[in-house]
Amino acid sequence: MIGEIIIFKKIPQIAGFLLLFGLIVILVLNINDTPKTENRTESDKASNFKLSTLDGYEIELNEFKGKGIMINFWASWCGPCKREMPLIQKVYNEYKEQDFEILAVNVGESKEAINNFLNDNPLLNFPILLEDESISNEYKVYYLPTTYFINADGDIVEHYVGELNEDQLHRFIESILP
CATH class of the missing domain: 1.20.5 (Single alpha-helices involved in coiled-coils or other helix-helix interfaces)
Known part of the structure; x- marks a missing residue:
């Protein structure tokens, strides 16, 4: 009982x-x-934007017409974002002489948080851009990291949600080089 x-x-x-x-x-x-990659069957043009770097220099997406562009939306608190940054730097070093550019768009963090991250990762030398979430809304960024691969004509060729590995980065970058 x-x-x-x-x-x-x-x-x-x-x-x-x-x-x-x-x-x-x-x-x-x-x-x-959740699908991690979205291969575009019809061409979606990348929306132009103008964002500032940490030192106040303005960069406009249209400046890179004629190049393959990788736009990576990230944040310093995001574990997968932090893990893929050294790999992104590695492939940037491999492709930067081939009409290719990486734009790393930080989503909604302060300059102080970004600078702290960069102090811990001093070898990153591709453009880090600040945004007020209007661009991430325009690009429908719901999860971090989210990466877009844009060809020389400004067409979005690939859209990937999640952490990228080296093979994926090479494959996607090769698909957008002019």
Whole structure:
């Protein structure tokens, strides 16, 4: 009888645990089902924008017409963003002499947070741009990192959500080089 009472008292705890576990499983399955890459079948033109670097220099996307462009939306608090930055630098060094440019658009952080990140990663030498979230809204950035690959004609060729590996970076960059 006492054993039955103890079991009945634990039923709400067990039910709560099972409910929480089920919600976590559903969340994980939905995240993994999210498409990571979107290969464009019809040409979508990249929207022009003008953003500032940390030192106040303005960069306009249209300045790079005729080049392959990779736009990476990131934040310093984003683990996958931080992990892929050294790899992005590596491929930038490999392709920068081939009519190719990388623009790293920081989403919604202060200059101080970005500078702290750059102090910890002093070898990054591609343009880091500041934005007020209007550009990330225009480009439909819902998760970080999100990366767009734009060809020399200004067409969005690839759109990738998530951390990129080296093979993916090479494949996507090769697809946009003039």
